[in-house]
Amino acid sequence: MSEHINISPSLMTMDLDQFKEQITFLNDRVDSFHIDIMDGHFVPNLSLSPWFIEQTRKLSYKEMSAHLMVTDPTFWVQQLINIKCEVICMPAENLTGIAFRLIDQIHAAGLKAGVVLNPETSVCDIMSYIDILDKITIMTVDPGFAGQRFLGSMLDKITELRKLREEHGYRYCIEMDGSTNKAHWKMIHDAKPDIYIIGRSGLFNLADNIEDSWNLMIAEFEEATGRKFA
Template structure:
């Protein structure tokens, strides 16, 4: 059975327990998901490259920056300079920029990802799908935590898995949005490689991060009938 990877969305963590939560999660997850919002592409403003520097002080795990911004060119070099392992950009703002920014990221020895909103079809990224290292499927509208899960987005995960197998592409598939006890079963059926977990799936389950983690794992096992290793 394929191992499930959970990537906590640090936007939704309790910043009063920043060090405690990161220190615990370091031993249990494969990466961290860091949302960077500019207040234009989405209304919110949250986190920044500075936050990546703070996480680096207490974690050596790979960091994945999700750029919810209208001008990815402004942010990419900052993240390259910080050696952020994954830099993921929305397909909707990459017209005329995709090849240059993917090269800029990969030439620095880092990994380039592309993110698809619920309304954005997979064929939008066909011109460069063979180049990207990760594809993130938004299962909610971007920019806010706690939104309604959009079931139809799971079809894109299935299609991307089939396409990867047929064409030999190298990308990993990630889902982002409302991953929790209510949705684990249908997400598991679609089969992404990485589950981003936020407030509903992890941080909001208890004030204690260890209890939250154990509850999340039990929720996953209960709903999928699969045992996490």
């Protein structure tokens, strides 16, 4: 049996010397692009930016989803609103006292608002505003760097969020981020996230060119899950 898998490539892990080639190829095959924005404080790394989203938009018509790993989400949210980034996902750990304000600000601009739960952060921490979220991202690795150890127990949060959504009619989609690759495809697929973020180990590093990498990713998914990739 085949099924559609909602793939969101993490552009932090792509080959920038093949930027145009990779974006052009992926445009017709993925549902969205995942853009990590780090400030060097919330996590000890720097990554992409609103400017990068603007450059990607010159080649892509797909939805852009920004993953903020920052200490001051207010500063970055306004920049992303200015460029009309379709989805803005904020770190739950830094939303105390400003969650409703920022979510309302994003919605008022006609955009989607999400939060990211890092491994140490539980679903109960976002229950006061879960009903107005459009997306919840579950980190299955420590944030900030590619290639971190996979934390399989974090998949339990996906199961918990699916149950809450079914019971209460919440509208959020559930996304997972971290080590989506051959070793973990089966357990991730069994948890049933709505969106799979996939990066270096699951896509971009599988071959020297994006078409071969994509085909290898599909083969690994099908081998691990026993399902046909549609």
